Amino acid sequence: xxxxxxxxxxxxxxxxxxxxxxxxxxxxxRILSFLATASSAGVGVxxxxxxQSEGILRLDFGGWQPPYGIxxxxxxxxxxxxxxxxxxxxxxxxxxxxxxxESFEKMYVYPFMLFLLAGVNGSFLTGDVFNLFVCFEVMLLxxxxxxxxxxxxxxxxxxxTYITINVLASWFFLLAIAYLYGATGTLNMAQLxxxxxxNGQGPVLTIISLIFLLVFSLKAGLLLYFxxxxxxxxxxxxxxxxxxxxxxxxxIYALIRMFTLVFxxxxxxxxxxxxxxxxxxxxxxxxxxxxxxxIRQIISYNVVIAVGFILVGFAAGNEVALQGSIYYVxxxxxxxxxxxxxxxxxxxxxGKAKIGEISGLLRNYPTLGWLFFIAMLSLTGxxxxxxxxxxxxxxxGLIEAExxxxxxxxxxxxxxxxxxxxxxxxxxxxxxxxxxxxxQVVLKKRTLLPIVLLGVLTLxxxxxxxxxxxxxxxxxxxxxxxxxxxxxxLDKEALLKx
Amino acid sequence: MxxxxxxxxxxxxxxxFIILTFGVELFISGHNDPGGGFSGGLVLASALLLxxxxxxxxxxxxxxxxxxxxIAGLGVFLAVASxxxxxxxxxxxxxxxxxxxxxxxxGLTELSMVLVFEAGVALTVVGVVVTILLTISEDVS
Numbered sequence: 001x002x003x004x005x006x007x008x009x010x011x012x013x014x015x016x017x018x019x020x021x022x023x024x025x026x027x028x029x030r031i032l033s034f035l036a037t038a039s040s041a042g043v044g045v046x047x048x049x050x051x052q053s054e055g056i057l058r059l060d061f062g063g064w065q066p067p068y069g070i071x072x073x074x075x076x077x078x079x080x081x082x083x084x085x086x087x088x089x090x091x092x093x094x095x096x097x098x099x100x101x102e103s104f105e106k107m108y109v110y111p112f113m114l115f116l117l118a119g120v121n122g123s124f125l126t127g128d129v130f131n132l133f134v135c136f137e138v139m140l141l142x143x144x145x146x147x148x149x150x151x152x153x154x155x156x157x158x159x160x161t162y163i164t165i166n167v168l169a170s171w172f173f174l175l176a177i178a179y180l181y182g183a184t185g186t187l188n189m190a191q192l193x194x195x196x197x198x199n200g201q202g203p204v205l206t207i208i209s210l211i212f213l214l215v216f217s218l219k220a221g222l223l224l225y226f227x228x229x230x231x232x233x234x235x236x237x238x239x240x241x242x243x244x245x246x247x248x249x250x251x252i253y254a255l256i257r258m259f260t261l262v263f264x265x266x267x268x269x270x271x272x273x274x275x276x277x278x279x280x281x282x283x284x285x286x287x288x289x290x291x292x293x294x295i296r297q298i299i300s301y302n303v304v305i306a307v308g309f310i311l312v313g314f315a316a317g318n319e320v321a322l323q324g325s326i327y328y329v330x331x332x333x334x335x336x337x338x339x340x341x342x343x344x345x346x347x348x349x350x351g352k353a354k355i356g357e358i359s360g361l362l363r364n365y366p367t368l369g370w371l372f373f374i375a376m377l378s379l380t381g382x383x384x385x386x387x388x389x390x391x392x393x394x395x396x397g398l399i400e401a402e403x404x405x406x407x408x409x410x411x412x413x414x415x416x417x418x419x420x421x422x423x424x425x426x427x428x429x430x431x432x433x434x435x436x437x438x439x440q441v442v443l444k445k446r447t448l449l450p451i452v453l454l455g456v457l458t459l460x461x462x463x464x465x466x467x468x469x470x471x472x473x474x475x476x477x478x479x480x481x482x483x484x485x486x487x488x489x490l491d492k493e494a495l496l497k498x
Numbered sequence: 499m500x501x502x503x504x505x506x507x508x509x510x511x512x513x514x515f516i517i518l519t520f521g522v523e524l525f526i527s528g529h530n531d532p533g534g535g536f537s538g539g540l541v542l543a544s545a546l547l548l549x550x551x552x553x554x555x556x557x558x559x560x561x562x563x564x565x566x567x568x569i570a571g572l573g574v575f576l577a578v579a580s581x582x583x584x585x586x587x588x589x590x591x592x593x594x595x596x597x598x599x600x601x602x603x604x605g606l607t608e609l610s611m612v613l614v615f616e617a618g619v620a621l622t623v624v625g626v627v628v629t630i631l632l633t634i635s636e637d638v639s
Contacts, residue, residue, distance in 0.1 A: 003585045010591070014578055020571040062592040 002050075005059040005072045007043045008082045008121040009135075011036050016114035026105045030097050033110040037090035037117060044083030047074055048471055056478070056488035058127065066127070066489050067188035073127035073489055077326065077475035081124045081253055084333045087457070088245045089117045095341050095450035096238035099348065104236070107149055113242060116142035123250045127489055129180065129187045132254060133173055136219070140166050143247060146239045147231060155234045162231040169218040176211035183208060190489035192262045193482055201265035209263035209270055213255070220251025222311055223277040225304045229288060232303065233296030237344020240296065244303050245337040249329055252307065256314055256325070260479040267317060275315030275406060281308030282409050286416035294353050295343045295428070298420050302339065302379065305413050306332045312410045313394045321397020322476040327468070328390030331378070331461055335387065338375045338454035339421075342368060345451070346428060349441055355424055360433030364440050369429040371451050376421040378458045380414055386461035503552070510552040517545035525620055529608075535616035539623025546628055555632065566632065570625025577618030580611065 015036035022028050051057060057074040060066060093113065100109055119139025126132050144166075148159045181187055183204055184195045196205060214224075221228045232243050255274075263270055285304035292298045310332070313325030345368060346361065347353050362369040378385035381392075391414065398407040461468065478484050521541035528534025549558050584593040596610035 003588075003591055006585075006591045010578070010582060014575070014582070017571055017575045017578060021568065060590055062594060063590045 002047075002057045002059055002074070004043055004047055004050075005057055005074050005125060006061075008040045008086060009072075009118050009125065011040050011043070012114040012118040012121070016111040016118065019111045019114070020108060023106060023108070026102070029105065029110045030093075033114055034090055034093050034097075036114060037086050037093055040117065040121065041083055041086035041090060044079055044086055048076065048079045048083060051076055051079060052470065052474065056485060058489055065491075067186055067191040070131050071127045071188075071489070072125040073189075073485070074125060075475065075478045075485060075488075076471050077257075077479060078124045078253075080326065080330060080471055080475055081249065082121050084330045085120050085124070085246055085249070086117065088333050088337045088454075089113065089242065091450045091453050091457075092238055092241050092245070092337055092341070094453070095241070095447065098444060098447045099344075100236060100238055104149055109146070109149060109239075112142045112145050112149070113239075115139075116146065116242065116246070120246050120250055124253055127189050129177055129189060129192070129258075133170070133177060136173070136250070136254075137170065139247070139250060140170070143243065146242070147235055149239070150236065152234075158231040158234040161227050165218060165227045169215050172211060172218075173215040176208055176215060179208045179211065188489070189257070189261055190486045193486050194490065196262055196265065201263060205263070206266050206269055209259070210273070212258055212263070213270065213273065216251045216255040216258070217277060218251075219248070220255060220311075221248050221281075221304055221307045222251070222255070222274075223281050223284070225281065225284070225307070228304060229292070229297050229300035232300040233294065237341055237348065240344065241337045241340035244300070244340045245333045248303060248307050249333060252310055252329060255311070256322075256479065259314070261482045261485060264482070271315050271317050274311055275403065278308045278311040278315055279406055279409050281305075282312070282413040286413050286420075289416060289420035293355055295347060295355060295424055296340075296353060298355075298424060299336075299339050299343050302417060302420065303336055305417055306336065306379075309394070309410055309413060312406045313397060315406065316394075316397045316401040316403055318397050318401050319476050319480045320393055320400060322479055323472050324390050324392070324394030324397055326390075326472050326475050327393060327461075327465070328387070330468075331386035331390050331458065334454055334457045334461065335375055335378050338371070338451055338458065339379070341451050341454070342372045342375060343424075345443075345447065346372075349443065350435065355427040358428040358434065359431035360429070360435075362429040363433040364435050364437070365443055367448060368443065368451070369425075371448075371455050372421075372429065373425060374455050374458070376418065376425060378462070379421065380418040384459065384462045386458040386465075388462055389465040506552055510548055514545050514548060517541060517548070521545065525616065528616055529610055529612060535619030536623055538616075539620035540627065542620065543624045543627035546624070547631060550628075550631065550635075555635070566625045566628040568625075570622050570629060573618045573621030573623070573625055575618070576621065577615050580614040580618060583611075 015032050019029050019032060047057065051074060059072045060069050061071060062069060093110070096109065096113070116139055119135050119142060122135030123132055123139060126135055144159065144163055147162060148155055177187065180192070184192055186192055186195060218224045232240055235243070259270055259274070282305060285301050285308055289298050289301035289305060292301060306328070310325045310328050313321040313328065346358065349365065350358050350361070352358050374385065378387045381387040394410065395407065398410065521538050524533040524541055525535060525538030528538060581592045585591055594610060594612045596608060598606055599609050601607050
């Protein structure tokens with residue numbers, strides 16, 4: 001019993017509710033929302049350390065023993081993501097404080113961001129499929145609201161696609177849950193794993209697993225990413241960064257969790273389909289990133305490429321590749337937030353979004369330029385930044401699994417990432433300055449600080465990969481061998497009685 | 499031309515109280531019987547809706563001067579905070595306690611912590627339903 005496990009959800013949730021009563025005291029809203037996200041990250045670190053000494057933690061809500069009650073399960077994978085999500089959110093909040101503007105602050109933007117974080121953390125921590133659905137909905141409802149805040153025409157257009165797609169996906173999710181409950185009689189993830197192993201993953205269960213795959217790939221942007229570039233480039237930079245850093249990761253997490261814990265018995269079907277989808281995502285994302293001329297679109301397509309990259313590692317299915325994927329998820333959260341913030345800042349400073357219209361920004365804003373350059377290097381996987389270790393491990397895992405096509409695609413896509421971002425850098429930062437020094441808008445230090453912090457973070461993950469290694473290794477070994485997860489949730493007697 | 503709504507107004511005056519009573523009854527019986535915060539809250543909200551339809555928004559607001567967004571917020575706060583209270587006594591999150599109390603009029607009554615949670619749910623439902631209805635009935639200001 002560890003009540004601390006619910007805190008990463010409870011703290012943002014309660015703070016968000018309290019903040020709705022203080023609609024007009026912006027300073028209080030800022031302080032409280034930052035404290036909430038930062039303390040969630042602190043709790044994440046604390047739990048992560050406890051897991052290393054005590055094993056997987058669980059919290060049965062209301063004292064109802066699993067499999068009867070709903071519970072939160074904290075293993076290293078979940079807590080790593082919780083910590084990263086809360087940290088990135090608090091840095092994005094810092095950026096929002098100085099850029100988002102009063103009209104957004106009055107419309108509850110901070111409570112919505114906290115609700116989003118609560119939903120995201122809940123999805124990471126839950127040990128029950130229906131609760132996963134609920135947490136997804138909390139997250140999605142907050143994201144709907146964040147997407148339309150401001151009410152510009154393009155936002156409403158994109159929100160329409162986004163909401164339609166997600167309502168449809170949620171409906172499929174519910175359908176899959178109903179099928180799964182009908183087929184197995186339980187929704188507790190650990191008990192599902194036991195029952196699916198016992199009865200064998202027959203054709204019915206495999207088809208149910210494919211419906212789950214459809215749902216999660218819609219949310220993660222795996223192959224079904226057509227809605228993503230549009231809706232991620234519509235809202236203001238801080239909100240887009242939050243979306244790019246967190247939302248697809250939840251889909252990826254759910255996909256990896258369900259397909260390593262429950263549906264891992266017919267890898268020849270599920271793993272290969274995921275592999276093919278990931279490969280197509282890499283190709284499609286690269287084409288999109290190269291063909292767009294809008295900074296936000298290019299960055300959004302980079303989100304798509306990353307999704308493909310992470311799931312290529314999952315498709316390889318061995319421990320090394322999974323370690324690579326986990327490193328890469330963490331790295332991607334930080335760097336995507338950094339890219340979105342830097343890109344958003346470029347757009348707000350110049351008032352233009354097309355790469356052909358901006359040039360010579362390096363003369364006006366050298367720090368911003370070099371921060372963008374760092375983000376680019378990190379995404380491409382140049383040491384000592386955080387992308388390197390993930391890419392190396394993923395490559396090793398892919399070689400071990402002898403999936404050379406995926407290996408080639410994954411690493412060629414890195415070149416496209418580099419090229420697409422280099423295009424932004426060369427076009428917008430190099431060349432003749434279009435803004436003369438007199439009419440240059442002053443870039444405040446506190447606007448730049450969050451991007452610097454994210455840059456420091458990507459460097460720290462890269463250099464401190466050794467510090468992270470035990471956590472990542474533990475996370476990957478739990479994913480490869482779900483028995484530890486099952487035993488942590490279902491006690492011995494429960495396993496025997498069943 | 500003014501529509502003659504004398505019957506509607508007269509009936510509403512009586513029926514609103516019946517609906518409100520039924521809503522409270524549903525809410526209280528919820529612990530062990532069908533009912534509870536959600537359905538009770540919906541019924542309570544329907545009484546308010548009837549008032550809004552019969553009289554205009556301003557008149558009702560004079561009688562019930564609450565911001566329903568705040569009520570929804572208060573409801574969610576009650577529900578979440580009451581779930582968190584057991585943590586202070588080192589019980590699991592969401593643990594519910596109950597006990598029997600000898601109350602003056604009702605006699606021996608079973609009271610449960612879950613009542614606070616359900617009250618939160620009811621307030622949330624009332625607040626959200628009324629806010630939605632008022633928002634879609636208003637123009638952009």
